[in-house]
Amino acid sequence: xxxxxxxxxxxxxxxxxxxxxxxxxxxxxxxxxxxxxxxxxxxxxxxxxxxxxxxxxxxxxxxxxxxxxxxxxxxxxxxxxxxxxxxxxxxxxxxxxxxxxxxxxxxxxxxxxxxxxxxxxxxxxxxxxxxxxxxxxxxxxxxxxxxxxxxxxxxxxxxxxxxxxxxxxxxxxxxxxxxxxxxxxxxxxxxxxxxxxxxxxxxxxxxxxxxxxxxxxxxxxxxxxxxxxxxxxxxxxxxxxxxxxxxxxxxxxxxxxxxxxxxxxxxxxxxxxxxxxxxxxxxxxxxxxxxxxxxxxx
Amino acid sequence: xxxxxxxxxxxxxxxxxxxxxxxxxxxxxxxxxxxxxxxxxxxxxxxxxxxxxxxxxxxxxxxxxxxxxxxxxxxxxxxxxxxxxxxxxxxxxxxxxxxxxxxxxxxxxxxxxxxxxxxxxxxxxxxxxxxxxxxxxxxxxxxxxxxxxxxxxxxxxxxxxxxxxxxxxxxxxxxxxxxxxxxxxxxxxxxxxxxxxxxxxxxxxxxxxxxxxxxxxxxxxxxxxxxxxxxxxxxxxxxxxxxxxxxxxxxxxxxxxxxxxxxxxxxxxxxxxxxxxxxxxxxxxxxxxxxxxxxxxxx
Numbered sequence: 001x002x003x004x005x006x007x008x009x010x011x012x013x014x015x016x017x018x019x020x021x022x023x024x025x026x027x028x029x030x031x032x033x034x035x036x037x038x039x040x041x042x043x044x045x046x047x048x049x050x051x052x053x054x055x056x057x058x059x060x061x062x063x064x065x066x067x068x069x070x071x072x073x074x075x076x077x078x079x080x081x082x083x084x085x086x087x088x089x090x091x092x093x094x095x096x097x098x099x100x101x102x103x104x105x106x107x108x109x110x111x112x113x114x115x116x117x118x119x120x121x122x123x124x125x126x127x128x129x130x131x132x133x134x135x136x137x138x139x140x141x142x143x144x145x146x147x148x149x150x151x152x153x154x155x156x157x158x159x160x161x162x163x164x165x166x167x168x169x170x171x172x173x174x175x176x177x178x179x180x181x182x183x184x185x186x187x188x189x190x191x192x193x194x195x196x197x198x199x200x201x202x203x204x205x206x207x208x209x210x211x212x213x214x215x216x217x218x219x220x221x222x223x224x225x226x227x228x229x230x231x232x233x234x235x236x237x238x239x240x241x242x243x244x245x246x247x248x249x250x251x252x253x254x255x256x257x258x259x260x261x262x263x264x265x266x267x268x269x270x271x272x273x274x275x276x277x278x279x280x281x282x283x284x285x286x287x288x289x290x291x292x293x294x295x296x297x298x
Numbered sequence: 299x300x301x302x303x304x305x306x307x308x309x310x311x312x313x314x315x316x317x318x319x320x321x322x323x324x325x326x327x328x329x330x331x332x333x334x335x336x337x338x339x340x341x342x343x344x345x346x347x348x349x350x351x352x353x354x355x356x357x358x359x360x361x362x363x364x365x366x367x368x369x370x371x372x373x374x375x376x377x378x379x380x381x382x383x384x385x386x387x388x389x390x391x392x393x394x395x396x397x398x399x400x401x402x403x404x405x406x407x408x409x410x411x412x413x414x415x416x417x418x419x420x421x422x423x424x425x426x427x428x429x430x431x432x433x434x435x436x437x438x439x440x441x442x443x444x445x446x447x448x449x450x451x452x453x454x455x456x457x458x459x460x461x462x463x464x465x466x467x468x469x470x471x472x473x474x475x476x477x478x479x480x481x482x483x484x485x486x487x488x489x490x491x492x493x494x495x496x497x498x499x500x501x502x503x504x505x506x507x508x509x510x511x512x513x514x515x516x517x518x519x520x521x522x523x524x525x526x527x528x529x530x531x532x533x534x535x536x537x538x539x540x541x542x543x544x545x546x547x548x549x550x551x552x553x554x555x556x557x558x559x560x561x562x563x564x565x566x567x568x569x570x571x572x573x574x575x576x577x578x579x580x581x582x583x584x585x586x587x588x589x590x591x592x593x594x595x596x597x
Contacts (some may be wrong), residue, residue: 047407054409059441094338094407099345260346 001245002267005227006030006252007106007135007167007185007214010068011057017217017224018064024228028267030256031057032071032106032135035078037219043087046074050095058100067267069256071105071135072096079119080111089122097130102259105135106167109146112139121153128159133258135185138168140192147173151180165212165255170194174206183255187216188226196230200237208246212255301422302387304366308359309380313348320347321381325388331396334403337389341404341412344381350411351377367422369453369482374446375418382415386423393424405432414447421452430458437467442474449481456483465492468517469499478513479589488519493526500529512546516586519553526554534563542595545575549588552579571595 003026010018010031021029031053040046053070061068072095074088096104104127109116127134134154139146147166154164161181169177169184177184186194186202194202199213215226223229231248235241253264299307306325310318324340332340353375355363363370372380386404391397401423405416417436420429436448437455449455455467464487471478478484496517500510510533518526533540533547551559564576571592578588 051407051409055413055441059410059443094335097339097346098342098409099411100409 001025001228001231002027002249003227003231004028004249004252005215005224006165006212006256007032007187007216008224009034009216009218010061010224011052012219013217013224015060015064018061018066021224021228022064022066024225026066026225026228028067028069028253028262029061030069030071030102030135030252032103032137033073033075034106034137034218035075039078039081041084043084043091046088046091050091054095054098054100067262069100069102069261071103072098072101073104073107073123073135074119075106076108076110076116076119076137076139079116080113082115082118085115085119089119092123092126096126096132100261101132102256102261103127103133103135103165105133105165106137107134108137108150109139110137112142112146112149117149117153120150121157124154124157124159127163128157133163133165133256134159136164136166138166138173143168143170144173144176147177151177151182154182155180163258167214168194168216171198171202174202174211178206178210183210183212183251185212185214187214188223188230189216190221190223196226196233199230200234200239203234203239203243203247208243208251210251210255211247212251213247214252299362299366300387301363301366301370302384304359304362305380305384305387308353308355308372309377309384312353312377313381317347317381321384324385328385328388329390331391334400337385337400338404338407341382341385341415342409344378344385345411348378348381353377353380367453369456370421371451371480371482374451374480376411376414378411379415379418379447382412383419383422386416386419397423398425398428401429410441410443414443417444417447418452420448421454426454427458433458434463437463437470440474442476445470445474446476446480450476451480451482453482455481456487461487461489461491465489465495468492469495472496472499472511472514475511477590477593478516479586481586484516484586485519488517488521490521490523493518493521493523497522497525497529504532509540510543512540512542512592513589515543515546515550516553516589518550520555522550522554527551527556530554541569541571542592544569545571545592545595546589548572548575549579549584552584 005026008029008031010029033050033053050072058068072092074085079085104123107120107123124134136150164182165185166177166182167185168187174184186199188194188196188199213227213230215224217224227248231244234244256262257264328337353372355372360371360373363372389397408416420426420433433448433454436444439445449467455464459467471481496514500514503510530547530550533543538544548563560576560579567573
């Protein structure tokens with residue numbers, strides 16, 4: 001099977017991970033802009049970070065036959081440094097309109113502060129102006145209220161619900177997200193957020209429509225293979241293959257494909273890996289023989 | 299014809315009608331002097347109007363480019379890249395500070411595709427030497443696409459790089475696996491120091507049990523000395539499975555002026571690719587362009 005992991009911070013993952021992801025059938029990924037584990041102190045750090053999502057990380061993923069898209073945005077935690085946040089919000093249009101940017105994200109709430117709300121509003125407006133998709137991060141603490149607030153604000157701003165993806169849902173929030181007409185994404189984490197077993201129950205209960213599975217793998221304990229692993233479990237437990245395909249491939253493609261930045265046909269082709277054509281000898285490959293023979297098994 | 303007019307002609311023969319109107323409107327807006335932010339936005343948004351595809355210029359168009367700017371070869375350009383270079387050249391203030399500041403701003407926020415287009419443009423803009431640091435950054439990139447845009451099919455390195463920068467650019471080409479024969483005026487800037495760096499790299503590769511890139515032998519010219527000839531002899535041994543390497547070594551003997559060695563080789567050589575390389579060498583076709591035939595050679 002082929003998989004689309006529409007939320008992974010692959011900048012924090014190694015080439016071993018990329019290799020395992022490709023071997024497990026992960027064909028396309030989205031890397032949303034987030035914080036880097038500790039707060040940045042200058043706008044320049046954001047410029048370089050956004051540039052790396054559009055440059056080096058895309059290049060790196062391509063070495064393994066994985067199509068890399070990204071979302072650009074100011075995350076909720078760092079929205080609380082208001083003077084820096086203002087500078088970053090001003091910078092966003094410089095990056096948000098570039099090739100391969102499929103959404104504004106991940107944005108939303110962390111502590112549900114007024115500063116977070118101002119940054120969220122500004123970014124939803126930016127997305128609306130440019131007819132873009134929005135990827136919303138929902139908070140760990142007071143999740144239900146955070147999601148409700150994110151949905152309400154988007155609605156008040158006249159933002160179309162079919163372009164809104166609410167991420168990190170759980171059993172308590174899924175109904176509200178789906179009823180609002182937004183996409184409901186679920187992050188499969190080894191210990192927290194959502195496990196594969198629980199995901200299985202959610203798909204059984206709510207069906208596959210507008211439901212998306214992702215890994216959100218980052219610099220913490222997380223699993224870059226969460227999407228293929230969850231698919232495997234679903235299939236073993238008797239979920240129909242077309243349902244599994246919807247939640248691990250097709251829905252992400254449809255939601256983020258609204259950006260016009262994803263060439264679905266190209267994704268369906270057998271990915272050509274030609275590290276010989278693309279690699280830099282002293283970077284991604286360090287002296288090992290490049291793989292040129294072809295596709296990613298799936 | 300100016301590079302801008304030539305590019306416009308090339309593009310209008312290839313773009314869809316809607317993309318052509320967007321390109322015309324954008325170049326007009328740029329000629330009227332937009333803000334730098336607007337210029338950068340148009341530069342980014344080109345991707346929303348034009349898809350990636352090889353530009354595939356005809357032979358006459360490639361010749362026209364060479365006549366226009368010696369060293370400019372758009373053979374490997376991408377259509378989107380060409381559109382973006384067109385947007386740069388549409389500026390009427392490129393020779394002044396305003397144009398330079400706008401390009402600097404575009405460089406600062408460039409993604410990979412934009413960066414490649416800006417680097418390709420550097421060989422075509424007036425006062426290109428003002429962007430020396432950017433071109434050198436491009437030649438330090440580990441992204442082969444970026445390296446190629448900065449270094450190959452453009453007169454820029456030959457015209458503006460000092461000897462240190464030039465040698466680094468040549469050796470980096472071997473590291474990223476880009477085709478060195480496309481580096482303009484390589485043969486005119488060979489040197490004993492470049493030959494030494496290349497031979498050190500060959501030794502490193504051999505010590506590590508790794509193949510020597512065949513284009514490394516382009517770097518010797520007449521400056522390899524006895525050490526160079528020894529290294530070439532090692533490459534030539536019939537047991538060497540790297541056929542491109544053997545052919546390149548034969549051509550390198552010719553480039554070093556050792557025609558006697560070539561005559562001895564011709565006597566009992568059986569590999570058809572080698573025989574072809576030797577015939578080319580005999581005919582005096584030993585410039586860096588002669589290496590273009592070797593890249594596709596199966597080992």
